Structure formats: C-alpha cells, structure tokens
Amino acid sequence: MNLSYWELKNWFSNIDYTIVGSGIVGLHCALALRENYPESTILILEKGILPEGASTKNAGFACFGSISEILDDLKSHSEEEVIQLIQKRWNGLQILRKNLGDAAIDFKPYGGYELFLKEEESSYNECLQKISFINEILKPIFRNDIFTKEIDRFDFNGIQDYLIFNPYEAQIDTGKMMHALLQKAVNNNIMILNQIEVKTFHDKKDSVEINLGDFTFHSKKLLFATNGFAGQLTKNQVRPAKAQVLITEPISNLDIKGTFHLDKGYYYFRNIDDRILIGGGRNLDFDGETTTQLGQTDLIQNRLEELLKEVILPNTEFKISHRWSGIMGMGSSKKPLVEQLSDNVYCGVRLGGMGVAIGSIVGKELAYLVN
Incomplete structure (x- = not known):
C-alpha cells in the first residue's frame, strides 16, 4: 500500500475501534459503538467490493424458523434454548425494522x-x-x-x-437493507474501506497491531464480524x-x-x-x-x-x-458466538443462516462486550 501522509493521518491513525466485516453484524456493531462512544474513531475493513459473506447475497427472508426446522432444532437443543433462539431472532428483526424503517428495507x-x-x-x-x-x-x-x-x-x-x-x-429487499445500513454508517462518521483483507493481528495489551499484508497499523480494539470466514483468523468453532x-x-x-x-x-x-x-x-x-x-x-x-x-x-x-x-x-450449536478472544480482540460470528434475523442484535451484543 503506497499511502500518503494524509491517508495515514486521516484513515489509519488514532483508531479506537476496527471492525472486520461490513455486513449486517459489522455495521450494527459500528452504529452501537458510535451511540456508546460518540467521539471515538471507528474504522470498518471489508475484503470485498461489497460485504463478502451473505449480507448482500441472502434471500431476504425476515423469518425465525419453519416448523420442521424448529422441530429439528429440538433434537439437538433443549426446549429452553430453542425458545431463546427464536426470541432473539424475533427481537433482532424488530431492531432491524426500527433502525432502518420498513420502507427502506421494502418490508x-x-x-x-x-x-x-x-x-x-x-x-x-x-x-x-x-x-x-x-x-x-x-x-x-x-x-x-x-x-x-x-x-x-x-x-x-x-x-x-x-x-x-x-x-x-x-420478506425484505436485501440490497435496499444493506444500502440503508451503509448510508447510516457513513452519516454517523464511520469510515468504511473496501477490498482490504486482514492477514494477521497481534494483541499488544495496550492496542492491537493489524497486518494488511504490506502495511500494519494499530487500533485500540479489534472486532471480528466475519461470520462464515471467522475460522480463518479467529480459530473459532465456525x-x-x-x-x-x-x-x-x-x-x-x-x-x-x-x-x-x-x-x-x-x-x-x-x-x-x-x-x-x-x-x-x-x-x-x-x-x-x-x-x-x-x-x-x-x-x-x-x-x-x-x-x-x-x-x-x-x-x-x-x-x-x-x-x-x-x-x-x-456450528454445532445454533447459538451465535459473541465473545472476547484476548485483551483487545472480540468476535460476533456463527449466525447459523439467520443473519437477517439476528445480525442486528449480534452486532449490538458485540459492541456492548467492548469496555
């Protein structure tokens, strides 16, 4: 990366929160962080031209599970766990609608x-x-x-x-939903850089060193919202x-x-x-x-x-x-993984094919995990 002084100063210096992944989870996480920390510097890194996972590629179902899927889940999860999953999916859909409005997502x-x-x-x-x-x-x-x-x-x-x-x-229009989310992030002074892939990272206790291949920078906190791609860097059970x-x-x-x-x-x-x-x-x-x-x-x-x-x-x-x-x-469980990986590194992943329903709430939970 042949970066100028201005680029280094304005995009890669004094970063408070770096989020990897600009999908439903990453954008909701960034918006929740902005609400909690109005003066912070928030950077989202995305390896694709658009979100690389399923956020702009899903079928646009605002659902929480068909009856055969629920019965199948009851064979590997307790009744309480299944009810909690459905509650989370339903709550997540209401958060998505409230945040963006039904017209914006063509609900x-x-x-x-x-x-x-x-x-x-x-x-x-x-x-x-x-x-x-x-x-x-x-x-x-x-x-x-x-x-x-x-x-x-x-x-x-x-x-x-x-x-x-x-x-x-x-049903919703997935493209309109993501367009509205991206616009809201930009309006809230959240920086989004596309076609940038995180290669490695090292938690240095007081910050995280993030390696983009031929360039490294530091961020106070690093949050992964990469769902199906999470296992490559976080070594999670995804x-x-x-x-x-x-x-x-x-x-x-x-x-x-x-x-x-x-x-x-x-x-x-x-x-x-x-x-x-x-x-x-x-x-x-x-x-x-x-x-x-x-x-x-x-x-x-x-x-x-x-x-x-x-x-x-x-x-x-x-x-x-x-x-x-x-x-x-x-994963082996339908429950999302929202956890702290080290002093300054966190992840919100494993959405189990229910990203439209729970992406918003997982993003918020990921933001609230950071202290």
Missing part, C-alpha cells in the same frame, strides 16, 4: 409457508401433529398461535395437501457453509406471494419483482458446501431448477436470469 408482511413433498409424509405428519405443541411453547413470545395449516392455493405440484402458514414471517441461489426472469401473471420453506429450511423460495428466487440444497453435499469459495455446482443448481419446474411452476414457462452464492457461518 412486506406476506407471511411464510412450509410445503412438504409427497415423499416427505413422515415429516409432514409429525409437523401437523406438533403444531399445537410448538404454538404453545412460543406463546410467551408472540401471544398468539403462530402456525396453522392451509390448503395449497398456489397450484404447487407433487406436495402434501396442506401447507403450514406463519403470518409473522415477511464452519463456512455455502448457499447457492438462482432467480428467474420476470414471469407474467405470477400469483405466488410470500416466503416458502421446504425440507427443514434446506430449500427456500420467494417472489421478488415478478420473479421467483430459490436457494438452498447444501444438504445434497454437506462436505462440498463447507467452503469459503463462492461459485455454483451442477448438482445443486440442477436440483433447484428441478424443484422450480416440477413443484413450484409446473405449468409455467420460465428462464433463469442469474445465479450466485453466499457464505454462511454454522
């Missing part, structure tokens, strides 16, 4: 649906039988029943008779998980409206701009999708197209417009 409360393929009869029956139980344990959060069964009105093909509906689920997505060209008279889940949340689709966006499928190749390398694979893309053609749009011609992928952060 649309169309509700969410779960559908079950014909061959998923056992899972389907279990979910129908457990609706009352799940509604009961979630009543302290929502005060009302969450899940109800509804007849399919969308003319899906090859699925069980009933969909399970959740009126509290909504596994990257690639999520593949595709979107159709506009479809005339598209009648599908809402957010939709299949197979414990491993597949998901929605309407957007008269198109269908569909993603998921990492359960077809868990090992191959445990990667920080972006890109698509024929195995998963073919399955997404197959679901579009045979289940979602069986009587409609469509063309694929675009494909992409993003990197999530997973």
Whole structure:
C-alpha cells in the first residue's frame, strides 16, 4: 500500500475501534459503538467490493424458523434454548425494522409457508401433529398461535395437501437493507474501506497491531464480524457453509406471494419483482458446501431448477436470469458466538443462516462486550 501522509493521518491513525466485516453484524456493531462512544474513531475493513459473506447475497427472508426446522432444532437443543433462539431472532428483526424503517428495507408482511413433498409424509405428519405443541411453547413470545395449516392455493405440484402458514414471517429487499445500513454508517462518521483483507493481528495489551499484508497499523480494539470466514483468523468453532441461489426472469401473471420453506429450511423460495428466487440444497453435499469459495455446482443448481419446474411452476414457462452464492457461518450449536478472544480482540460470528434475523442484535451484543 503506497499511502500518503494524509491517508495515514486521516484513515489509519488514532483508531479506537476496527471492525472486520461490513455486513449486517459489522455495521450494527459500528452504529452501537458510535451511540456508546460518540467521539471515538471507528474504522470498518471489508475484503470485498461489497460485504463478502451473505449480507448482500441472502434471500431476504425476515423469518425465525419453519416448523420442521424448529422441530429439528429440538433434537439437538433443549426446549429452553430453542425458545431463546427464536426470541432473539424475533427481537433482532424488530431492531432491524426500527433502525432502518420498513420502507427502506421494502418490508412486506406476506407471511411464510412450509410445503412438504409427497415423499416427505413422515415429516409432514409429525409437523401437523406438533403444531399445537410448538404454538404453545412460543406463546410467551408472540401471544398468539403462530402456525396453522392451509390448503395449497398456489397450484404447487407433487406436495402434501396442506401447507403450514406463519403470518409473522415477511420478506425484505436485501440490497435496499444493506444500502440503508451503509448510508447510516457513513452519516454517523464511520469510515468504511473496501477490498482490504486482514492477514494477521497481534494483541499488544495496550492496542492491537493489524497486518494488511504490506502495511500494519494499530487500533485500540479489534472486532471480528466475519461470520462464515471467522475460522480463518479467529480459530473459532465456525464452519463456512455455502448457499447457492438462482432467480428467474420476470414471469407474467405470477400469483405466488410470500416466503416458502421446504425440507427443514434446506430449500427456500420467494417472489421478488415478478420473479421467483430459490436457494438452498447444501444438504445434497454437506462436505462440498463447507467452503469459503463462492461459485455454483451442477448438482445443486440442477436440483433447484428441478424443484422450480416440477413443484413450484409446473405449468409455467420460465428462464433463469442469474445465479450466485453466499457464505454462511454454522456450528454445532445454533447459538451465535459473541465473545472476547484476548485483551483487545472480540468476535460476533456463527449466525447459523439467520443473519437477517439476528445480525442486528449480534452486532449490538458485540459492541456492548467492548469496555
């Protein structure tokens, strides 16, 4: 980096807080730090042109878990832990809406649906039988029943008779959300530098030395908000998980409206701009999708197209417009990791594929951890 005196003086000197990652967590962390420390110097470093992980690459679901996903979580987490997770997701969504406003994120409360393929009869029956139980344990959060069964009105093909509906689920425009967050950060005098990758760091007790390759600088505190990429530098128990997505060209008279889940949340689709966006499928190749390398694979893309053609749009011609992928952060627990790593280094990572829901609250928790 061939830096001038002015660049060193104004961008890399007397830094109080350096945040790595300009996604949902990093930006909410920076905004919370600004609120707590109005006179501080806050710098965000981002290795991509835009946030590299999933913040600008997700499907835009404002959700907290389908019923099959919740039942699956109950097999590896206690009932109390699952309720706490859902409470955190719900609170996080309210923070996001309050911080940015519904218009800025294009919030649309169309509700969410779960559908079950014909061959998923056992899972389907279990979910129908457990609706009352799940509604009961979630009543302290929502005060009302969450899940109800509804007849399919969308003319899906090859699925069980009933969909399970959740009126509290909504959809947002991910790009508008991140644009609004970035604008708010800039308006609050938070510096954001893109295409800069942290190579190593050393906690020096009174500050952290941050190495960017051919240049080092010092910051009083260093905070990692890199989610699926966290394991590379922080050595945390975070596994990257690639999520593949595709979107159709506009479809005339598209009648599908809402957010939709299949197979414990491993597949998901929605309407957007008269198109269908569909993603998921990492359960077809868990090992191959445990990667920080972006890109698509024929195995998963073919399955997404197959679901579009045979289940979602069986009587409609469509063309694929675009494909992409993003990197999530997973682990043995769905609970996010918000912790202090050393005297002056902290992290807020492992969002478990729920970044839209919990990114705001994890960012705030990360900021409050710093003293």
